[in-house]
Amino acid sequence: MLLYAVVKVIACPFTVLFNLLVIYAVKKQPSLQSNTNILLACLAVTDVLTGLLVEPLLAAYNIVYLQGLHDKEHIENHCLLFALVTAAFRFVSFLFCFTGL
Numbered sequence: 539m540l541l542y543a544v545v546k547v548i549a550c551p552f553t554v555l556f557n558l559l560v561i562y563a564v565k566k567q568p569s570l571q572s573n574t575n576i577l578l579a580c581l582a583v584t585d586v587l588t589g590l591l592v593e594p595l596l597a598a599y600n601i602v603y604l605q606g607l608h609d610k611e612h613i614e615n616h617c618l619l620f621a622l623v624t625a626a627f628r629f630v631s632f633l634f635c636f637t638g639l
Contacts, residue, residue, distance in 0.1 A: 543600040546593050553589030557582040591630045 564570050564579040 540600075540604055543597045543604070546597040546600070550589050550593045550597075553593065554586050557585040557589065561586070595626055595630060 560582040561579050564575050564582075
């Protein structure tokens, strides 16, 4: 799980960068402005938002979980952060799931 969190942290900037390049290319090159490529650019927008919000939240969730802060009593008494990260991750994932459709 730690390896998964590390990979997510490393992948976030690349996810954002490469999808921004797709958006930029479709916007600036008239030959790329077909209906299919515009839909691809819309998908790239949701991927950018996923790379900015969902992946970092998931990495934070995994790191907090690995630290042993997932015990219910510990969450209620000491770790409001875990509860907030969990709620934010669920909300953002749900939102982008429907945005991507």
